[in-house]
Amino acid sequence: MKQSIYRLFIELTNKKWSSYMIRKFVQSSLSRPFISSFIKTYKINVDEIEGRVADYKTLHDFFIRNLKEDARVVNYSEEQAVSPVDGLLADTGSISDDLVIEVKGKPYSVLDMLGSEGKASDYSGGEFAVFYLSPANYHRIHSPVSGTILSRWSLGQHSYPVNELGLMYGKEALSKNFRSITELKHVKGKVAVVKVGAMFVNSIDYVHEEKEWTQGEEVAYFSFGSTVILLFEKNTFRLSPNKEVPRNVTVGETIGDFIK
Structure with a gap:
């Protein structure tokens, strides 16, 4: 009830x-x-x-305020990925062979999230990280890696809450909310940056239109936005071990290493 x-x-x-x-x-x-x-x-x-x-x-x-130029330090490295946002690194883990991620104990379909088997299959067995932005957070999005844009597309019409209650009772918010996906080609493999709209306002605005993204640079912002999900291909990336999840992170903070 x-x-x-x-x-x-x-x-x-x-x-x-x-x-x-x-x-x-x-x-x-x-x-x-x-x-x-x-x-x-x-x-x-x-x-x-x-x-x-x-x-x-x-x-x-x-x-959608900007921060002072020296407010965040980006740990630049081709061998690592950094947090694209200020917020809560809410969950991390492996993408199952049948393209499911489990966030807060609830399964979400990567196939639904990306919209096609052709796009989703590349991430089978890979790693994922979910970043939740509260209203208090700086809401601009930065590139987690340096890479070339392979494609960008948007899916979904409505957006349900992505707070704790929204994730519990909403209709698979992370995989069915309005979302804008950018797929990057990094030297170690593909990285999907999934930007998920929040309740009420489905606005994700891009400020960087070039084909190349440089690690740490601002690329977009949320208008009353919500969540970013990173997807990494199998055997390409390892999230930092021995670090607590969930935990608060800031733009430019290292979250893991690409596998050599």
């Missing part, structure tokens, strides 16, 4: 009209007075943001 009620609620509140109304409000000057309470509620470190709080005209502008 509880599951049915929660699912009904998130489906009713995630239609085009509600998304449109929320987007219009946060992008309007009417939302500006809410910036200070947003900062206080989420305990945001304003010392690392670019510019002054007073410079931000809307809540949306503040949400």
